[in-house]
Amino acid sequence: MSALAREVGGDDTAGRLVRPFTLTGGRTKPSRTDFTLITTVTAVDPPPERAPRPQPEQTRILRRCARPIAVAELAAHLDLPVSVVAIMLCDLLEAGLITVHPPHPVTPRTPDLDLLQKVRDGLGRL
């Protein structure tokens, strides 16, 4: 694991050469479906006392989400597939090391006029 961690933890180009699913112990699906592309994750600071010591690649994620960050952004910065990051985030969530904020729910049948107006105003200000 340490050799792998070194490879992954190096510069961002090195990460591309690692078969991504080795980071997840071969799992290709997260154990839960909390993590969409725009789900926001935040590292719990300070980490809970009884939390297991994070693996090097987990530490890399935790550093990136010291402030709230969307899963897609996290994956892009780490140069890892979203599906891999989602599985790793599952482990971090289960260890109590991150908090998860789901996207604003959007249902086509019952549009949220207040939300749309906010987006409209925001775009107008650009």
Added chain:
Amino acid sequence: MAGSDITVEAVAPPDTVKILIAGGFGVGKTTMVGSVSEIAPLRTEEPLTAAGLGIDDLDGIEQKRATTVALDFGRITISRELVLYLFGTPGQQRFWFMWNDLAIGALGAVVLVDVRRPESSFAAIDFFERREIPFVVGVNGFFGEHPYPAEEIRDSLALPEGVQVLLCDARERESCKDVLIALIDQLIAQARKAG
């Protein structure tokens, strides 16, 4: 009350929403994302194995290239509480299974059309129509040229009523902003009608 609990996070996570930028391969999706995004467009690559294909296909970089699908996206901070993400959908038809996931929870979509080859965006229009995901059509005039009026393009695309056609330039921030605003206005109008 506020501030009395020291475990409260200093930075509350914002609510997030997304809009898809779709259309045929090379129609200017990433250009559009880049024009309005507050950050340089980011890219994430997904191995097709995630959809259940053989993991062994990832051996070797050349093959890896052939078995990943790239997703480019950008971000617009609406307010401290609300962030809008723009996702450029993969253009190639064979990656469409990715779109289902992408489309879930999207406010709506912009389908970019290249007037020189509008047929490359037919499939995208069809996709959003079938799933009843609201969309507008942005006609990306290459080199800023628009040889056909919007009405003519609307007819040739056989668009359903209520779908706007906007002439735009994916390289221009203001132009892209106008297209996004038109989409939101369309959504607001539909919401008022429904409500």
